[in-house]
Amino acid sequence: MTTITAETSAPARPRKLVGAGRRQWIGLLYVAPAVALVTVFFIIPLGMTAWMSLHNWPLMGEHSYVGLDNYWAILRDTRFWNALRFTGWYTLVVTIAIFAVAFPLAIFIERPRALTNVYRTAFFMPAVIGFASASLLWSWLLNVDSGLFSPAVYDLGLTEKKFNLLATFQPAFWSIIAMVVWKVAGFTMIILMTGLQSIPSELQEAAMIDGAGPFARFRAITLPLMRRTLALALILSVAGSILAFDQFYIILRGGPRNQTLTAVYWIFNQSFVSFKLGYGAALSMILLLILVVLSLVQLWLLRKPEGVD
Amino acid sequence: MAQARSRSSRIRLGIAEHATGIIASLLFLAPIVWTVLSAFKPSQEARLPPLPPWPTSGFSVENYGTLNTFGDGLWLPAQNSIYVSVMTVVFSVIVSVLAGYGFSRFRFPFKDMLFVIILSTIMIPFQSILTPIFLVLTKVGLHNTLTGLVFVYVTLQLPFSIFMMRNAFDAVPREIEEAARMDGANNVTMLLQVMLPLVWPGIVTIALFAFLGAWNEFLAALVLMTDQSKFTLPIMMTALQSGRFGAIDWGAVQAGVTVMMVPCLILFLALQRFYIRGLMAGAVK
Numbered sequence: 001m002t003t004i005t006a007e008t009s010a011p012a013r014p015r016k017l018v019g020a021g022r023r024q025w026i027g028l029l030y031v032a033p034a035v036a037l038v039t040v041f042f043i044i045p046l047g048m049t050a051w052m053s054l055h056n057w058p059l060m061g062e063h064s065y066v067g068l069d070n071y072w073a074i075l076r077d078t079r080f081w082n083a084l085r086f087t088g089w090y091t092l093v094v095t096i097a098i099f100a101v102a103f104p105l106a107i108f109i110e111r112p113r114a115l116t117n118v119y120r121t122a123f124f125m126p127a128v129i130g131f132a133s134a135s136l137l138w139s140w141l142l143n144v145d146s147g148l149f150s151p152a153v154y155d156l157g158l159t160e161k162k163f164n165l166l167a168t169f170q171p172a173f174w175s176i177i178a179m180v181v182w183k184v185a186g187f188t189m190i191i192l193m194t195g196l197q198s199i200p201s202e203l204q205e206a207a208m209i210d211g212a213g214p215f216a217r218f219r220a221i222t223l224p225l226m227r228r229t230l231a232l233a234l235i236l237s238v239a240g241s242i243l244a245f246d247q248f249y250i251i252l253r254g255g256p257r258n259q260t261l262t263a264v265y266w267i268f269n270q271s272f273v274s275f276k277l278g279y280g281a282a283l284s285m286i287l288l289l290i291l292v293v294l295s296l297v298q299l300w301l302l303r304k305p306e307g308v309d
Numbered sequence: 310m311a312q313a314r315s316r317s318s319r320i321r322l323g324i325a326e327h328a329t330g331i332i333a334s335l336l337f338l339a340p341i342v343w344t345v346l347s348a349f350k351p352s353q354e355a356r357l358p359p360l361p362p363w364p365t366s367g368f369s370v371e372n373y374g375t376l377n378t379f380g381d382g383l384w385l386p387a388q389n390s391i392y393v394s395v396m397t398v399v400f401s402v403i404v405s406v407l408a409g410y411g412f413s414r415f416r417f418p419f420k421d422m423l424f425v426i427i428l429s430t431i432m433i434p435f436q437s438i439l440t441p442i443f444l445v446l447t448k449v450g451l452h453n454t455l456t457g458l459v460f461v462y463v464t465l466q467l468p469f470s471i472f473m474m475r476n477a478f479d480a481v482p483r484e485i486e487e488a489a490r491m492d493g494a495n496n497v498t499m500l501l502q503v504m505l506p507l508v509w510p511g512i513v514t515i516a517l518f519a520f521l522g523a524w525n526e527f528l529a530a531l532v533l534m535t536d537q538s539k540f541t542l543p544i545m546m547t548a549l550q551s552g553r554f555g556a557i558d559w560g561a562v563q564a565g566v567t568v569m570m571v572p573c574l575i576l577f578l579a580l581q582r583f584y585i586r587g588l589m590a591g592a593v594k
Contacts, residue, residue, distance in 0.1 A: 026496060027415020034408035034467055035423055040449075041464040042430045045441035052441065108330065113323075115330060121581065122334035125341060128577040128584070130525025132543035133569040136550055136562060137344050146559040148343065151358030182337065190588055243434050246527045250547055264436045264528070271440050272532055284437035295432035 049281045049288070057278035070282035079258075080283060083266040090173075090262065091241035097181045098237055102188035109189065110196045120193075124186035131183065135250035138179040142166055142251065166252060169259045176247055176260070184240070188233050195229025196222070231301035239294055242287075263287055341570060348372050348563040355560025372560035376568075379545075379554040379561065381538055386545035387568065389455055390524060393541060396459040397523035398516045401466040405515055406508075408467075409474025410500055414486075424475075431468040435461075439532050446533065453536050461533070462523045470515035473590055477511030478504065514587040517580050521573055542569050 053070055057063040074080060109120045126134065141148045144164040154162045165171045199222060207217045223230070245264040248254060254261040254269075261269070267287065271280030343362045347355060350364040352371045377383040411417075412424050435442075442461060443452070451457030481504060489503045505512075527543045534540055540548065546565040550557060577584055 024416045027411040027417040027420065030411025030415065031408045031420075031423060033404045034427060034471060037404065037460065037464045038427050038430060038467060040445065041442060041461055042433070042435075042438070043426075045438040045445060046433060048441035048444065049438050105333070108326075108333075113326070115327065119330040119334055121578070123337050125574065125577070126337055128521060128573045129341070129570045130521075130527065130543060130573070132525060132527040132547065133566055133573075136543075136546055136569075137340055137566045139550060140559050140562050140566075141340060141343070143559065146356055146358060148359055152360060155358075155360065182340065186337065187588075190585065194589055239434075243436055245436070250527075250550065253551070264434075267436070268528070268532070277440050280440055284440070288433060288437045291434050291437075292432060 049284050052278050052281035053285050055278040055281075057276075057281070059275040059277060063278065066278070070279050073279065074282055074286065079261070080263075080266055083261045083263050086260065087242055087244070087263045090176075090244065091238055094177055094180050094241050095234065095237045097177055098184055098188050099233075101181050101185040102192055102233075105185060105189040106192035106196055110193050120190075123189055126183045127187040129183075131246040132250060134179065134183045135247045138175070138247075139251045142175050166256070168256055172252055172256060172260065176251060179247060179251070180241075180244075184237070188237060191233045191236070192226070192229060195226040195233075198229070199225045228302050231298065235294065235298040235301070239291060242290065242294070341574070344563050344570070345567050348560070348567045350560065352558070352560050355563060356558075372558075372564040373568075375558055376549075376561040376564045379549050379558075381540070381545075383565070383568070385538065386540045386542050389539060390542040393455050393458055393462065393530075394520050394523040396456070397462040397466065398519045400459060401463045401470055401519040402512055402516050404463060405467060405470035405474045406500075406505075406512065408471045409476075409478050409508075409511075410504065412471065412475045413478035424471075427471055428468050430464075435465055436528060439529060442529075443533060453534060453539055455534075455539060458530060458533055458541075459523075461529055462519070462526060466515070466519045466522060469518060469587075473511050473515050473587065474508065476590065477508040481507050510583060510586065513580060514583040514590075517576060517583055518587055520576065524569075524573065 052063075054065060054067060055063045056066045056069075105123055109116055109123070140146065142150075142165050144150045144162050144166070150159075150162045150165060153159050163171075165175050203221055203225075204217060207221055212220065243264055244262050245268065248260050248262050248265055249268075252260045254265055263283075264287070267280050267283045270276050270283060343359060346362045346364070347359045349368050349370065350359075350372070351366055351369040352375055354364065354366050355372055373383065380386075408427075412420065446452045446454075446457040446461075449457075451460065485503065485507070486499065489499055494503060525543070526541075527547075530541045530544050531547070534544060537545075537548075542565070546562065546569065548554065549565065550562050
């Protein structure tokens with residue numbers, strides 16, 4: 001045995017060293033396409049956003065350097081701040097609503113019983129269809145004449161005439177919340193489920209033997225041990241909501257009376273409807289800053305607990 | 310006596326649990342089922358509120374026909390969507406398998422830095438760099454082309470899929486590679502014949518995410534595809550639903566939404582294991 005290994009490895013060693021040196025460099029070739037794509041379609045555009053934000057940049061014609069003018073203009077742009085405030089409110093409400101639905105569902109499907117897999121799949125189905133499909137679907141269900149909700153309520157005799165859910169702010173806003181919860185809760189549920197499953201069942205059993213009730217166990221064991229999962233689900237929901245666009249564009253077109261314009265929607269309007277590309281870039285920088293701060297908070301929340309690998 | 314009571318209370322609890330499960334499942338499935346069924350109503354009926362959801366005056370595919378009369382028809386945007394999604398899958402798999410292998414098995418200068426840069430792009434919302442992407446595409450002559458859109462989608466997939474593939478390659482024991490190298494396998498045959506069969510679950514996962522991502526993406530396609538003949542399904546359907554082609558035909562909307570949803574649902578049901586795997590990998594790390 002020993003002689004065979006000695007024989008095969010002895011002549012191989014010098015060759016391997018030379019080959020290894022060259023072979024390692026080849027690694028750069030393997031990652032080159034990815035690096036090229038990320039550079040051309042991410043890093044360069046990112047730099048360009050910063051550069052463009054310092055310019056007056058129309059779609060056609062020459063662009064001119066204006067320094068920080070775009071940023072000063074943002075300070076006076078009340079409609080942008082309104083959009084940002086609305087985005088913040090939406091993010092808060094929708095995140096609470098998603099968790100209020102997803103957490104009980106996660107607890108429900110975490111316990112193995114007959115049909116659990118069927119339930120889990122059913123809850124998750126809306127999460128795999130796109131936001132655009134879901135928005136188109138709900139724009140029909142919410143339609144006052146041909147939809148489901150208003151005519152159904154009218155047919156039941158609960159309203160005197162068909163009530164247009166999308167005509168005023170409050171019902172329109174809560175309709176969107178309902179749609180997003182329907183679409184996203186299954187996704188959040190799966191993330192939370194992975195956290196629940198990682199809690200050792202002996203811990204729960206020991207607490208039960210010590211006489212801790214379900215609520216005490218939830219607070220003392222489940223929540224602390226799920227910190228990282230909770231933080232992840234929270235950040236995904238918050239980041240996704242801050243960037244919300246599809247549902248407000250497709251179902252409400254930012255209405256009624258421009259009250260549901262989100263931050264991304266406002267940037268979209270400035271850049272691709274008004275073609276103020278420089279100003280749009282400055283707005284994008286603000287959005288970017290918000291998301292980067294959020295990511296840093298995420299890294300801090302997701303840090304490994306001390307002393308645990 | 311006590312035993313009997315606890316047994317009956319357990320059964321009652323079981324019934325309550327399953328009732329909850331079934332009702333909740335119905336709530337989540339209802340909008341999807343409602344749309345798919347309503348799409349099969351004749352045009353006239355599809356305009357009325359969907360009560361009941363199933364066709365009452367005969368089963369019909371009229372709505373799909375109507376959908377086909379708007380703009381460039383149904384087939385062209387469907388073709389565009391299929392092209393963009395399939396190409397995104399092909400390219401993101403090739404690029405991520407190569408990069409995952411490179412990052413997992415080689416040591417080269419700037420390796421860690423490059424990996425961190427690629428991964429950190431996930432923190433930057435692409436919504437904020439769409440204008441420059443538009444200008445870059447114009448510069449390289451891919452403005453308003455489906456191929457340009459594919460490049461953008463592939464780039465958006467890379468952080469997740471390279472992360473997945475690097476982990477997949479990391480999980481392959483080095484002994485397998487060394488044994489193959491003894492047999493004289495070079496880098497390329499090593500990757501194609503030895504490694505690929507071992508990391509294919511990871512490949513299925515990233516392919517699935519790439520397909521769903523490209524098929525469902527809305528904002529980039531809306532901004533970058535200005536020519537109607539380049540519209541993908543979500544853009545074409547939104548144009549239809551906004552009344553761009555005249556009065557809104559809700560039957561056609563139901564049919565279009567069905568066409569957009571069904572491939573996602575089928576793929577998910579067939580490959581659920583891989584989808585959940587991808588979510589877990591993202592959630593745990």
